[in-house]
Amino acid sequence: MQEKFMGFKCRKCGRVMYPRHDRCLSCRGREFEEAELGKEAALVTYTKVYAIPEGIEMPPLVLGIVEFPGGVRAMGQLTTDDPKIGVKLRPVWGKLRKIGEKEVYGFKFEPVEKG
Numbered sequence: 001m002q003e004k005f006m007g008f009k010c011r012k013c014g015r016v017m018y019p020r021h022d023r024c025l026s027c028r029g030r031e032f033e034e035a036e037l038g039k040e041a042a043l044v045t046y047t048k049v050y051a052i053p054e055g056i057e058m059p060p061l062v063l064g065i066v067e068f069p070g071g072v073r074a075m076g077q078l079t080t081d082d083p084k085i086g087v088k089l090r091p092v093w094g095k096l097r098k099i100g101e102k103e104v105y106g107f108k109f110e111p112v113e114k115g
């Protein structure tokens with residue numbers, strides 16, 4: 001299974017955003033098409049969340065903000081609890097958490113080079 005981490009490109013002005021917004025942040029346009037963000041992103045900042053919502057395994061939950069080559073930033077869960085700023089990460093599809101009996105899947109960011 002090959003899941004791609006996609007952004008949303010405004011059809012009017014070309015701005016790429018993630019996540020999807022109702023209206024373009026630049027021109028207020030309403031039409032978007034999917035756009036590939038890239039295979040790797042650099043870690044801009046992160047935070048460790050210790051007061052985690054119920055159903056998330058393995059505390060702490062590490063949330064990071066990453067920047068793709070085109071300058072698009074996205075926030076997501078990291079697979080490492082000791083990330084370094086600037087490290088290259090790649091989006092991987094996997095289980096994020098379990099809420100009751102429901103498993104939630106989505107993208108997490110994993111270091112490209114381990115260790």
Ligand SMILES: [Zn+2]
Pocket residue numbers: 010011012013014015024025026027028029
């Ligand atoms: Zn726009």
